[in-house]
Amino acid sequence: MAKQPMLKFVSVSRDMPEKRGADARNQDFDEIYAEFAAAKAEEQASRCSQCGVPYCQSHCPLHNNIPDWLRLTATGRLEEAYQVSQATNTFPEICGRICPQDRLCEGNCVIEQSGHGTVTIGAVEKYITDTAWENGWVKPVTPALERKESVGVIGAGPGGLAAADMLRRAGVQVTVYDRYDRGGGLLTYGIPGFKLEKDVVMRRMEQLEKSGVSFVMNCNVGDDITFAEIREKHDRVIIATGVYKTRELTQDGAGAQGIVRAIDYLTASNKVSNFGDTVAEFDSGELNAKGKKVVVVGGGDTAMDCVRTAIRQGAESVKCLYRRDRANMPGSQREVQNAEEEGVEFVWLSNPLDFAGEPVKQLTIQKMRLGAPDASGRQSPELIEGSDYVEEADLVIKALGFEPEDLPTLWDQPELAVTRWGTIRAEFGTGKTSLDGVYAIGDIVRGASLVVWAIRDGRDCAAALLEDLNMKAAVAAE
Numbered sequence: 001m002a003k004q005p006m007l008k009f010v011s012v013s014r015d016m017p018e019k020r021g022a023d024a025r026n027q028d029f030d031e032i033y034a035e036f037a038a039a040k041a042e043e044q045a046s047r048c049s050q051c052g053v054p055y056c057q058s059h060c061p062l063h064n065n066i067p068d069w070l071r072l073t074a075t076g077r078l079e080e081a082y083q084v085s086q087a088t089n090t091f092p093e094i095c096g097r098i099c100p101q102d103r104l105c106e107g108n109c110v111i112e113q114s115g116h117g118t119v120t121i122g123a124v125e126k127y128i129t130d131t132a133w134e135n136g137w138v139k140p141v142t143p144a145l146e147r148k149e150s151v152g153v154i155g156a157g158p159g160g161l162a163a164a165d166m167l168r169r170a171g172v173q174v175t176v177y178d179r180y181d182r183g184g185g186l187l188t189y190g191i192p193g194f195k196l197e198k199d200v201v202m203r204r205m206e207q208l209e210k211s212g213v214s215f216v217m218n219c220n221v222g223d224d225i226t227f228a229e230i231r232e233k234h235d236r237v238i239i240a241t242g243v244y245k246t247r248e249l250t251q252d253g254a255g256a257q258g259i260v261r262a263i264d265y266l267t268a269s270n271k272v273s274n275f276g277d278t279v280a281e282f283d284s285g286e287l288n289a290k291g292k293k294v295v296v297v298g299g300g301d302t303a304m305d306c307v308r309t310a311i312r313q314g315a316e317s318v319k320c321l322y323r324r325d326r327a328n329m330p331g332s333q334r335e336v337q338n339a340e341e342e343g344v345e346f347v348w349l350s351n352p353l354d355f356a357g358e359p360v361k362q363l364t365i366q367k368m369r370l371g372a373p374d375a376s377g378r379q380s381p382e383l384i385e386g387s388d389y390v391e392e393a394d395l396v397i398k399a400l401g402f403e404p405e406d407l408p409t410l411w412d413q414p415e416l417a418v419t420r421w422g423t424i425r426a427e428f429g430t431g432k433t434s435l436d437g438v439y440a441i442g443d444i445v446r447g448a449s450l451v452v453w454a455i456r457d458g459r460d461c462a463a464a465l466l467e468d469l470n471m472k473a474a475v476a477a478e
């Protein structure tokens, strides 16, 4: 009988790739997890129970064929595992690194539910595609035929890049416009290197260029070129601009110097620590936590990235203020644990009352308790009277979330329909907007979301757009 390689979850326990010790990882911006060795990846993949109805797959936004690539990995058929993995995911090695797997695939793994510990799906996904890159299996796209239609994509984040890749595979001429100097969007300038090293993103950018995608960088649409001009230049346009308007603190004193936006702080850090760029606000100390008492306000992924960046910059102390408790925070529990190991102090059930000093020197903190659930079902934080206390801080980082910019006004497109939250109104599954031939995807449609959802949108939109182009070509041919 052939050797049965799978279902080893009973005899083999769950094991993540080795994590560097907190003292070592606090000194640099390199990723904190090592790569699986081949034998370890095979062993961990072999724990999969090969369920008939794989919940991991249905809870992956890309519906990755996880059981199949785990089985291929367990049996050493890595090139085939890579082919299966990349068939549904444009950037598997990126998702493997930064998806909140505890909420998606791994959180719904059947052996996790039965108390054996989930298969380490993300780590194996990363391993497969990193190995593919090492072995030269990741090739630039060479379309079987070149089409004459052109598509302009505004925004080189994961959504825009996933759409560009799919369209290019079909031979469409694609130009991506971005206001930053480098592509990748938040993969490059939001998410820090300790979660996602930047050469992983840059090699994807190079690959897309080699595949014939044109990039127009340092080009702010609405400023350097109008939206109308882009529409004129291309047969179709995809808006993939993300959400960048920071939710502000409104308390007294919140306008003081030393109270900064998370996106500015993280962008400066990513430029300096990952690319060696010179950033004046970092050199002046404005966006540098070195030697400072840092307070980060917020409890999402952005707040987690800020606190851990501040530790690496050599802050004197780092506190994270969140108005709900640990169980109710939006950020990944795995990231909270990493942050705690690295020396971050979480101050749960707390909210700033006001700020004092110019530049900021201290803030008053109010304690909260969780009350009755609100309309969304989440318990609302309520103030505990008389619980105020004062905390010193000389750098306060606002990480309360992001909202969309007002694109219809900024781009002089009053016909571009938006929702009451200001996100672009787009058809589910295709991304079609109220403007003819204009699509929208990713965070600008969903609000602040996840990389894997932006990739899903990009792929779905490209498929719908190609169908439109094919239909138009067929009608013209008749």
Ligand SMILES: Cc1cc2nc3c(=O)[nH]c(=O)nc-3n(C[C@H](O)[C@H](O)[C@H](O)COP(=O)(O)OP(=O)(O)OC[C@H]3O[C@@H](n4cnc5c(N)ncnc54)[C@H](O)[C@@H]3O)c2cc1C
Pocket: 098, 099, 100, 154, 155, 156, 157, 158, 159, 160, 177, 178, 179, 180, 183, 184, 185, 186, 187, 190, 191, 195, 219, 220, 221, 222, 240, 241, 242, 243, 266, 301, 302, 305, 441, 442, 443, 444, 448, 449, 450, 451, 452, 454
């Ligand atoms: C700090 C931080 C950490 C995060 N961590 C995670 C994580 O660990 N895991 C995860 O899954 N998700 C994470 N996210 C969310 C994730 O990064 C986003 O959901 C995802 O990047 C959205 O992709 P997008 O393509 O829609 O937009 P973006 O990645 O935001 O890309 C949009 C691009 O459009 C460009 N652009 C905007 N306006 C214009 C214009 N007018 N003209 C030209 N170009 C323009 C921008 O420069 C940018 O490059 C994080 C977000 C932040 C802020």
Ligand code: SF4
Pocket: 059, 060, 061, 062, 063, 064, 066, 089, 095, 096, 099, 101, 104, 105, 106, 121, 122, 125, 452
């Ligand atoms: S893309 Fe994300 S959710 Fe899907 S299998 Fe990979 S890590 Fe899990």
